[in-house]
Structure formats: structure tokens, C-alpha cells
Amino acid sequence: MKKITVLGAGIMGHGVAQLFAQAGYNVWIQARRKSSLEKAEELITNSLKIVVEKEMITQDKMDQTLTNIHYTTDLHEAIQDTDFILESIPEVLETKLDTYEIIESVVSEKTIIASNTSTFPLKDLTQRAKHPERFIITHYFNPPQIVPIVEIARFEKTDENVVKTTYNLMKEIGKSPVVLKKEITGFIVNRVQVAFLRECFHLIEQGVCTAEDIDIAVKGSMGFKWAFCGPMESQDLAGLQTTQAMVHNIEQDLSNTREVPVFLKDMVEKGEYGIRSNKGFYEYDDNGAKAIFTRDDNFLELLKLIQDKEAKKKETASAAK
Numbered sequence: 001m002k003k004i005t006v007l008g009a010g011i012m013g014h015g016v017a018q019l020f021a022q023a024g025y026n027v028w029i030q031a032r033r034k035s036s037l038e039k040a041e042e043l044i045t046n047s048l049k050i051v052v053e054k055e056m057i058t059q060d061k062m063d064q065t066l067t068n069i070h071y072t073t074d075l076h077e078a079i080q081d082t083d084f085i086l087e088s089i090p091e092v093l094e095t096k097l098d099t100y101e102i103i104e105s106v107v108s109e110k111t112i113i114a115s116n117t118s119t120f121p122l123k124d125l126t127q128r129a130k131h132p133e134r135f136i137i138t139h140y141f142n143p144p145q146i147v148p149i150v151e152i153a154r155f156e157k158t159d160e161n162v163v164k165t166t167y168n169l170m171k172e173i174g175k176s177p178v179v180l181k182k183e184i185t186g187f188i189v190n191r192v193q194v195a196f197l198r199e200c201f202h203l204i205e206q207g208v209c210t211a212e213d214i215d216i217a218v219k220g221s222m223g224f225k226w227a228f229c230g231p232m233e234s235q236d237l238a239g240l241q242t243t244q245a246m247v248h249n250i251e252q253d254l255s256n257t258r259e260v261p262v263f264l265k266d267m268v269e270k271g272e273y274g275i276r277s278n279k280g281f282y283e284y285d286d287n288g289a290k291a292i293f294t295r296d297d298n299f300l301e302l303l304k305l306i307q308d309k310e311a312k313k314k315e316t317a318s319a320a321k
């Protein structure tokens with residue numbers, strides 16, 4: 001692939017552009033406002049600086065990565081002769097459909113169009129498409145330049161070669177892609193996350209614990225284990241009779257609400273959005289700058305550990321051949 005395009009320079013777009021550029025691709029990132037692109041450039045530069053400080057890449061690699069990224073407000077310039085487009089604009093169906101219409105009037109039939117949508121099925125995203133077979137979903141996680149997983153969702157019209165090419169591209173940029181066998185709302189991770197959050201919210205509503213207690217309990221238990229030992233592997237290690245008893249004894253007592261909790265609606269109504277408004281479950285005084293720095297610093301340490309372990313595994317496997 002000679003050219004890759006990322007549409008949208010927000011929370012997700014800038015991180016994905018960084019990923020492609022780090023892997024050596026020429027990336028065009030497009031947003032409608034120059035200020036969004038300037039912010040994206042600043043975020044990418046700061047993110048790369050930390051990666052250099054942690055000796056995960058060299059200064060030369062950082063410089064090369066930065067020269068691989070081209071910023072533009074011109075959609076046509078961004079998509080002209082491109083091979084792969086990652087659409088990461090706001091989660092508004094009409095906006096996405098309008099953008100796809102323009103894209104399809106400019107690019108060749110071979111260009112793959114991937115969406116980073118969190119919620120829309122491909123059936124909806126392709127309702128006006130001339131070539132639905134080139135559409136696919138690549139769902140990243142924030143911060144996408146660090147979190148290893150990308151969920152890939154296809155539908156019955158997606159061409160098999162589009163799936164293969166996208167899968168290989170994700171591997172090449174260092175991701176661990178998971179291809180869903182069926183398209184389903186929320187894919188894997190957000191479904192599990194929402195089911196999990198429902199119970200967290202229920203515990204807070206019932207006065208069992210505070211939001212902070214939940215963070216402490218989860219970080220020190222599932223959070224600690226799951227990067228190396230997933231929930232299914234953990235059950236094998238615990239013994240499936242114990243899992244059966246635990247599910248049987250607790251399941252009937254869990255929340256099965258289908259409503260967003262009232263306290264969450266109230267928080268949003270009061271403008272308590274989290275870092276964006278300096279107040280959510282916690283309070284901030286810098287729009288979360290310190291929290292984001294600490295999060296990324298910790299995540300990079302973890303990523304480095306995972307990458308080192310993978311490299312050692314490969315070395316051992318090739319030495320054994």
C-alpha cells in the first residue's frame with residue numbers, strides 16, 4: 001500500500017494515523033478545521049516523545065514517523081489515489097454516509113473503506129454505497145496507538161480479500177486483530193464492557209460501594225490478571241466446578257436492567273462529562289492532562305512488557321527449530 005488516509009483527527013483519528021506512520025506508511029490525516037489538525041500534530045509528537053523516552057523507538061524512527069504524516073483539511077487531497085481509508089469522524093450516521101458518498105465518487109474501486117464506528121452495523125453504513133463489498137469495520141480502543149486489540153467486523157457483502165488485506169495490515173502495524181464471525185451490536189469488547197458496567201452502576205446505586213471502591217477492586221483483581229490471563233483461561237485455572245457454582249449462586253442476584261441508571265443521566269445533564277468538564281466520577285483541574293499522561297505512561301510500560309515477552313517467545317521458538 002502506497003497511501004493510507006485517516007478521516008477525523010480527534011481522540012481516535014490522530015492515534016491511528018500515528019500507528020500507520022510508525023509502521024512506515026505514508027498517511028494523510030484529514031479534518032475540517034486546521035485547529036483540529038494542529039492539535040492532532042501536537043498530540044502525536046508528544047505521544048512519540050514518550051515512546052522514545054521509554055526506548056521503544058529511536059529518535060530517528062520518531063523523526064521518520066513525523067515526516068510520514070501529512071495533514072490536510074482538503075478531503076479530495078486526502079483520499080486521492082489512496083489504498084486504504086480509516087473513517088474516524090463523529091458517530092453520526094448521516095455524516096458518515098455523506099462522507100462515503102464523496103469518497104466513492106473519487107477513489108478507485110479497489111480502495112478499502114474501513115470505519116472505526118463503535119455502534120453502526122455495516123448494513124446501515126453501506127445503505128448508499130456503490131461498492132458495499134469494500135466496506136469493513138476496524139474498531140480500535142482508546143488510546144489506539146497503544147491498546148493492542150482491533151476488532152474487525154465484516155458483513156455478508158464484504159469481499160474476502162478485503163478482510164484478508166485488512167487483517168494483514170492490522171498485523172503489520174503491530175495490532176492483535178480479532179475477526180468477528182458474525183456482526184453484532186457493540187462487537188465483543190463493548191458488549192462485555194456494558195454488561196460489566198451495568199453491574200458496577202447497580203452496586204453504586206445500591207450503596208454497596210463507591211465508584212472509587214470499584215476501581216480499586218477491579219484494578220487489583222481482573223485488571224491485574226486479564227492482560228496475561230483472559231477471563232476464559234482464568235476459569236480453567238480456577239476450576240470449572242467453581243465457575244459453575246459462582247455463576248449459579250450469583251447470577252440470579254445481578255442487575256438485569258435495560259435502562260441507563262438515573263444517576264448517570266443526572267451527571268450528564270449537570271455537565272459532568274469526565275475530563276472534558278473537569279468533573280465526572282473524579283475531579284480534575286487540567287482537563288485530564290495529568291490523568292492521560294499517567295494512563296499512557298502505564299499502558300506503554302505494560303505494552304513494552306508484552307512486546308518483550310512476545311519477542312522472547314519467538315526467539316525461543318526459532319532456536320528450537
Ligand SMILES: NC(=O)c1ccc[n+]([C@@H]2O[C@H](COP(=O)([O-])OP(=O)(O)OC[C@H]3O[C@@H](n4cnc5c(N)ncnc54)[C@H](O)[C@@H]3O)[C@@H](O)[C@H]2O)c1
Nearest residue numbers: 008009010011012013031036088089090091116117118142
Ligand atoms: N472515543 C473512543 O474511545 C472511541 C473508541 C472506538 C471507536 N470510536 C469511534 O471513532 C469515531 C471517532 O470518535 P472520536 O472519539 O475520535 O471523535 P472526536 O469527536 O474526538 O473526533 C472526530 C473528529 O472528526 C472531525 N470531523 C467531524 N466531522 C467531520 C467530517 N465530516 N469529515 C472529517 N472530519 C470530521 C472532528 O473535527 C474531529 O477531529 C466514532 O465513530 C467513534 O464512535 C471512538
